[in-house]
Amino acid sequence: xxxLRNYARELLEKEEVAAVIGYQQVTEKRTKPIVITDPAETSxxxxxxxxxxxxxVYLTKARIRSLMRTKDKTMKLAIVAKPCDVHSIVALIQENxxxxxxVHIISFNCHGVVKDFGCDFNGDNLxxxxxxxxxxxxxxxxxxxxxxxxxPKAGDASLEKINELxxxxxxxxxxxxxxxxxxxxxxxxxRAVCPLCYCQRCITDKAxxxxxxxxxxxxxxxxxxxxxxxxxxxxxxxxxxxxRACPMDIPLSLINRRMAMEVKDLFSFVSGRSLETPTLVGNxxxxxxxxxxx
Amino acid sequence: xxxxxxxxxxxxxxxxxxxFRLMFKDAGTAESFDFKAGQFAEYxxxxxxxxxxxIASSPTRKDLIECSFKVYGKVTQSLQRLNVGDTIGxxxxxxxxxxxxxxxxxxxxxxxxxxxxAPVRCVIENVLDKREDYKNVSIVYGARSVxxxxxxxEIREWKSRTDVxxxxxxxxxxxxxxxxGEVGFVPAVIEKSAPTSENTAVILCGxxxxxxxxxxxxxxxxxxxxDVYTTLENRMKCGLGKCGRCNIGNVYVCKDGPVFTYAQIKxxxxxx
Amino acid sequence: MSFKxxxxxxxxxxxxxxxxxxxxxxxxxxxxxxxEYEQVKDVSxxxxxxxxxxxxxxxKSYVFPKAEPILYYKRSKSDVQLIDVDVNGKKIVVLxxxxxxxNSINILKHLFNWDYxxxxxxxxxxxxxxxxxxxxxxxxxxxxxxxGSSPVSEEGSDLFLIPxxxxxxxxxxxxxxxxxxxEPYSEFLKDGDEAKSNAVLESIKKPExxxxxxxxxxxxGDNFENPKWEGIGNVCLSCAQCAFVCPxxxxxxxxxxxxxxxxxxxxxxxxxCQFGHFTLHASGHNPRDIQSKRYRQRxxxxxxYYVDKFGEIxxxxxxxxxxGCPVSIDIKxxxxxxxx
Ligand SMILES: Cc1cc2nc3c(=O)[nH]c(=O)nc-3n(C[C@H](O)[C@H](O)[C@H](O)COP(=O)(O)OP(=O)(O)OC[C@H]3O[C@@H](n4cnc5c(N)ncnc54)[C@H](O)[C@@H]3O)c2cc1C
Ligand code: SF4
Ligand code: SF4
Ligand code: SF4
Ligand code: SF4
Ligand code: SF4
Ligand code: FES
Numbered sequence: 001x002x003x004l005r006n007y008a009r010e011l012l013e014k015e016e017v018a019a020v021i022g023y024q025q026v027t028e029k030r031t032k033p034i035v036i037t038d039p040a041e042t043s044x045x046x047x048x049x050x051x052x053x054x055x056x057v058y059l060t061k062a063r064i065r066s067l068m069r070t071k072d073k074t075m076k077l078a079i080v081a082k083p084c085d086v087h088s089i090v091a092l093i094q095e096n097x098x099x100x101x102x103v104h105i106i107s108f109n110c111h112g113v114v115k116d117f118g119c120d121f122n123g124d125n126l127x128x129x130x131x132x133x134x135x136x137x138x139x140x141x142x143x144x145x146x147x148x149x150x151x152p153k154a155g156d157a158s159l160e161k162i163n164e165l166x167x168x169x170x171x172x173x174x175x176x177x178x179x180x181x182x183x184x185x186x187x188x189x190x191r192a193v194c195p196l197c198y199c200q201r202c203i204t205d206k207a208x209x210x211x212x213x214x215x216x217x218x219x220x221x222x223x224x225x226x227x228x229x230x231x232x233x234x235x236x237x238x239x240x241x242x243x244r245a246c247p248m249d250i251p252l253s254l255i256n257r258r259m260a261m262e263v264k265d266l267f268s269f270v271s272g273r274s275l276e277t278p279t280l281v282g283n284x285x286x287x288x289x290x291x292x293x294x
Numbered sequence: 295x296x297x298x299x300x301x302x303x304x305x306x307x308x309x310x311x312x313x314f315r316l317m318f319k320d321a322g323t324a325e326s327f328d329f330k331a332g333q334f335a336e337y338x339x340x341x342x343x344x345x346x347x348x349i350a351s352s353p354t355r356k357d358l359i360e361c362s363f364k365v366y367g368k369v370t371q372s373l374q375r376l377n378v379g380d381t382i383g384x385x386x387x388x389x390x391x392x393x394x395x396x397x398x399x400x401x402x403x404x405x406x407x408x409x410x411x412a413p414v415r416c417v418i419e420n421v422l423d424k425r426e427d428y429k430n431v432s433i434v435y436g437a438r439s440v441x442x443x444x445x446x447x448e449i450r451e452w453k454s455r456t457d458v459x460x461x462x463x464x465x466x467x468x469x470x471x472x473x474x475g476e477v478g479f480v481p482a483v484i485e486k487s488a489p490t491s492e493n494t495a496v497i498l499c500g501x502x503x504x505x506x507x508x509x510x511x512x513x514x515x516x517x518x519x520x521d522v523y524t525t526l527e528n529r530m531k532c533g534l535g536k537c538g539r540c541n542i543g544n545v546y547v548c549k550d551g552p553v554f555t556y557a558q559i560k561x562x563x564x565x566x
Numbered sequence: 567m568s569f570k571x572x573x574x575x576x577x578x579x580x581x582x583x584x585x586x587x588x589x590x591x592x593x594x595x596x597x598x599x600x601x602e603y604e605q606v607k608d609v610s611x612x613x614x615x616x617x618x619x620x621x622x623x624x625x626k627s628y629v630f631p632k633a634e635p636i637l638y639y640k641r642s643k644s645d646v647q648l649i650d651v652d653v654n655g656k657k658i659v660v661l662x663x664x665x666x667x668x669n670s671i672n673i674l675k676h677l678f679n680w681d682y683x684x685x686x687x688x689x690x691x692x693x694x695x696x697x698x699x700x701x702x703x704x705x706x707x708x709x710x711x712x713x714g715s716s717p718v719s720e721e722g723s724d725l726f727l728i729p730x731x732x733x734x735x736x737x738x739x740x741x742x743x744x745x746x747x748x749e750p751y752s753e754f755l756k757d758g759d760e761a762k763s764n765a766v767l768e769s770i771k772k773p774e775x776x777x778x779x780x781x782x783x784x785x786x787g788d789n790f791e792n793p794k795w796e797g798i799g800n801v802c803l804s805c806a807q808c809a810f811v812c813p814x815x816x817x818x819x820x821x822x823x824x825x826x827x828x829x830x831x832x833x834x835x836x837x838x839c840q841f842g843h844f845t846l847h848a849s850g851h852n853p854r855d856i857q858s859k860r861y862r863q864r865x866x867x868x869x870x871y872y873v874d875k876f877g878e879i880x881x882x883x884x885x886x887x888x889x890g891c892p893v894s895i896d897i898k899x900x901x902x903x904x905x906x
Contacts, residue, residue, distance in 0.1 A: 033894075
């Protein structure tokens with residue numbers, strides 16, 4: 001921990017970065033985000049199995065971006081990112097939301113995080129994304145800490161659920177999602193936590209014409225959740241933040257993961273894994289399969 | 295439940311501002327709809343929603359209710375598509391009003407900018423219909439350009455009266471070749487005309503920048519903050535003190551406003 | 567209003583029979599599930615667990631629905647016809663409401679009835695019967711005791727349950743409405759011992775008082791501008807999770823939506839002050855343009871404005887907003903920090 005704190009303090013003191021976006025401990029089994037501009041505050045930084053948030057979401061926030069510009073120069077933002085959060089940063093770079101030279105990625109060798117605050121860290125409580133994680137070492141970073149450790153073993157309940165849904169006929173599947181979406185209260189927490197939902201004006205906020213009814217009744221909810229899933233397909237990196245944020249426990253990442261599987265099968269593309277390959281949508285080829293639109 | 299009203303007449307005030315003259319469909323409502331100068335209403339274009347406008351006509355002329363609106367977004371665009379004979383909804387009247395009774399026996403100085411003339415016009419007409427209750431009445435009205443001036447017809451009427459002084463001005467660059475009014479920003483025009491602050495109340499409505507630069511001028515001329523009345527226009531939905539978006543501190547603009555004295559405004563949290 | 571509390575005893579089995587009857591009569595019976603107060607279809611669903619933490623959402627949506635039509639319209643060539651909405655005034659019984667929920671409707675009542683009386687809210691509220699249940703555990707987010715309530719508060723309950731042992735509850739009749747509701751079931755009731763159930767209430771561990779709400783009120787008045795707001799504004803993500811799960815947040819939007827070429831309805835939908843466009847003017851001007859101002863509004867509305875207007879804090883201390891916040895913003899911590 002001291003390594004991380006010292007490193008972050010130096011970055012700020014040497015004015016290499018304008019701010020460090022990281023985690024601070026709240027209770028024994030909970031952390032929360034902190035945006036640090038004062039070098040003295042770096043003593044609060046932590047990194048552990050309770051660092052659930054995907055901090056990449058802050059990289060596109062106007063308030064945070066405005067910290068980068070001082071009177072006489074522009075500085076980078078440093079961000080503490082798990083290897084999976086790095087996927088989101090990669091996706092943001094690829095979609096031209098942030099420049100690689102504007103972020104300083106501090107990452108870790110990661111062996112997983114808990115599914116929710118307050119749990120003990122073990123196989124039963126491993127976050128769904130960690131169960132299927134293939135990148136325990138970050139693909140891109142400017143600084144890396146921590147030693148490699150074994151991730152606890154766990155069964156992939158979310159994949160089982162997807163397979164179960166696959167077995168249903170389309171009407172039954174539709175019913176399942178309809179009953180889940182019915183619960184939606186349109187709090188937009190799912191959108192707020194998503195690093196890739198960075199649109200300045202989301203389509204749901206557009207009133208002329210109104211594409212998506214703002215009411216949280218069946219029709220309004222269905223169009224919102226489906227539009228969001230489609231807009232994220234091929235872009236969602238699978239960080240699972242929307243799932244975690246949803247107060248109504250709607251299994252949003254089931255859809256996103258299913259979409260990602262489809263995209264991987266059809267286009268051999270996984271979002272946020274490489275700075276060299278272009279984005280899926282940006283590279284749409286007429287020869288590509290159009291099955292996904294059906 | 296909104297009352298239904300028919301559009302009797304449409305007046306194009308400027309390229310982006312329109313006035314509706316409205317008649318309630320229900321005779322009982324027309325009779326009982328009572329309001330005071332400065333109050334507002336919620337007007338609906340069914341299918342697109344409601345918008346807040348002040349009631350621009352005077353309570354002393356109750357035959358037709360008028361509202362003027364600048365076309366911005368969803369509802370105002372939808373209203374713009376309507377024709378004479380079409381039906382809209384009206385809820386109201388809401389909010390407080392200019393204390394015209396208290397102002398009796400005083401000189402009145404009206405200052406308005408742009409669409410801000412809409413709420414002021416209602417007061418002006420109310421005052422003109424009870425002219426003997428007030429001393430000198432002067433009006434200073436400014437807009438960005440000649441074509442942005444609204445209520446050209448009414449202004450002509452006011453100008454033709456001998457008991458009102460009217461100054462109309464446009465921002466520098468906004469004048470046309472035949473323009474016979476002043477050229478200059480409202481604060482500068484007021485500074486030049488130097489109205490007396492003696493026993494005078496000011497009614498001031500316009501864009502925030504205009505208010506910001508007019509206030510120091512008025513203060514220099516000796517006007518007290520509590521003699522300057524203005525309106526605040528926060529985003530509103532319900533008009534009933536419930537939906538929660540119009541508050542400034544514990545003041546609900548839709549209930550406790552929209553009319554405030556400048557002294558009251560200064561005391562509010564600066565968040566508007 | 568001065569109803570004299572009556573102390574009774576009811577066995578768990580009889581209580582469940584009573585619930586069965588409520589369902590059989592076609593009333594809505596709500597009981598805490600995990601995410602929300604669920605409609606009980608079968609009494610075997612009922613847990614009546616005084617140690618459960620508050621559900622993720624409250625039962626607010628049953629008095630103030632998340633999306634409800636307030637009028638229907640029909641357009642023909644140039645005419646419009648308006649059709650009233652029939653509010654269904656079905657009886658709703660909440661069983662096992664948490665003490666940090668029971669008073670929520672009373673708090674909301676002020677807002678929905680000052681000046682204009684909201685008939686939708688009032689009709690629904692009239693048909694509500696609230697059976698509160700003493701609460702026997704809390705977590706780091708609970709702070710009912712700091713806002714004038716407590717885990718044993720009967721405030722807002724029509725009937726109040728106190729577990730005496732495995733299969734018996736003390737049942738207190740708190741209001742006239744509660745008495746009316748329980749009358750038909752008097753065969754289930756035996757006279758209770760107030761001292762005995764008071765002893766249970768006293769033995770309950772309560773969250774420590776985290777702040778003095780009067781001091782907070784004062785501090786907020788003096789600190790409209792304070793760098794503390796900025797720190798929060800940097801981290802908060804501007805969603806409305808906190809407002810929508812809150813039992814007493816009440817902001818709404820009004821929108822028209824057509825469902826055919828000529829017909830549609832006007833909807834009243836939940837809205838929240840943390841959304842950026844909540845106060846956005848058509849001209850583009852926004853009085854609360856940045857998140858720090860919006861969070862300031864949230865805290866001020868709850869702990870200052872509402873108190874000034876209606877004499878009550880707009881918060882029951884349930885901790886839902888904090889428990890559910892995706893970035894762990896803790897209102898108790900923030901309000902506790904509202905001091906120099
Ligand atoms: C007291 C008072 C008096 C006023 N008097 C006048 C007057 O006399 N004349 C005048 O011209 N103006 C007046 N205004 C201003 C006027 O109310 C607004 O200009 C007008 O409402 C703009 O409406 P719009 O539909 O064109 O704007 P829009 O911005 O399109 O808003 C229309 C509706 O669309 C929805 N909407 C828009 N954007 C969003 C979004 N991002 N997310 C969700 N929903 C959205 C909302 O439901 C909104 O109500 C007054 C305002 C007040 C408060
Ligand atoms: S998904 Fe992988 S990188 Fe992300 S937290 Fe889990 S184990 Fe670590
Ligand atoms: S977080 Fe859940 S409840 Fe909120 S808008 Fe998203 S899906 Fe709906
Ligand atoms: S405090 Fe938390 S729940 Fe509320 S708007 Fe901010 S991020 Fe969302
Ligand atoms: S503000 Fe938070 S703690 Fe207070 S009542 Fe609302 S949800 Fe509960
Ligand atoms: S805190 Fe915000 S959302 Fe909640 S009632 Fe107050 S203004 Fe409305
Ligand atoms: S407009 Fe709804 S509270 Fe003022």
